Amino acid sequence: MDSLSRHEDYGHLALSETDMTSDPLAQLAAWLVDAEQAEIYEPNAFVLGTIDPSGRPTARTVLLKGLDSGLLFATNYSSRKGDAIGDGADVSAVFGWYSMYRQLIIEGRAERVSLSESDEYFDSRPRGSQLAAWASEQSRPIATRDALDQQYEDTDRRFANDAVVPRPEHWGGYRIVPSRMEFWKGRSNRMHDRIAFDRVDDGWKVTRLQP
Template sequence: MNLAALRENYQKGELLETTVHQDPIEQFKIWFQEASNAKVPEPNAMFLSTVGHNNKPAGRIVLLKHVDEAFSFFTNYHSRKGAELAHHAQASITFFWGELERQIRIEGHVHKMSEVLSTEYFHQRPRESQLGAWVSDQSSRVESREYLEQRYAELAKEFEGKEIPKPAHWGGYELIPDYFEFWQGRPSRLHDRIVYEKNGQAWERYRIAP
């Protein structure tokens, strides 16, 4: 395989200062709806980047579950990302929708969601997912797949016919953005990149080179 020869000449759209929304969250919602309309698989899948105690970055895909003034996702607080966010509360999320030749980078401060909202969302999840949150001590070593399946069966029996409570170690995070970059692929690698950067209470908008 010749990786150096793999390339696409992007030509599905354009991104202009005169047509983007003044509010980056509204612009995100416009693009997200267009990704959904285009049947992009899991358009809410986003690459979450965090920084650990050793100052090394780490990334993984998580699912966006709500967006208003913040971008919300849920996870185990004891996971690697949970530990890293407790240490360093700055993070970035990246969406890539190849079908539309688009990418969005968002940076900001992360904090835990309220217990009330986390509990409310937990009980909206499928029962199997609720059990999974109890089974998995996320990011820790496990002896085998069989251990997880046995633990799942035990908890399914324990909670049979009962409401499953939200584990104390599981809940939501909200990323409060202070930086957006909207990227639209263009021919000849002259891509459109429009940045929104928080300046006090206002957003400064400008173009950067591809």
């Protein structure tokens, strides 16, 4: 496997405190635009880390669906991650834009968004995705692929006469409000740039970290 022994030179482009906005959420928005312009596949994908009720850490990819005072994503509240977060929990989020030598690590608190926000996002989804939210008991076992396809067909029939598919109660959004955001930029000789924003009473404390 060549990929295990490659030594990529991450270049000389610096990440400097003075180039960054004072609000790390605005900085994330700027990096998302850069990732879109660089045509990165799924630039809004991030790895969401949670702790389940027994204290075990787990992680999976989700898509960022909104950015305001926090990061919004949508999921099944009865899934494994939904069980881990419940009505609110500390989580981590990692964006890896590797071809741009960029990473962002976030720690924060995830809370359910309002019902109206979940409705609004659900209504914007393609009908097939809306049906899937009813048809799939996310994270639960199923015997065969055929059985899963059958659940989708049954759901399709159930809503066949409805112009609008309603949002199931078990599906909705979470907002992650960050307490810490660390921006990483790869540099030559592994002397990378790391700039961390820690939330304090009146804003953010900015700290440069050794690579």
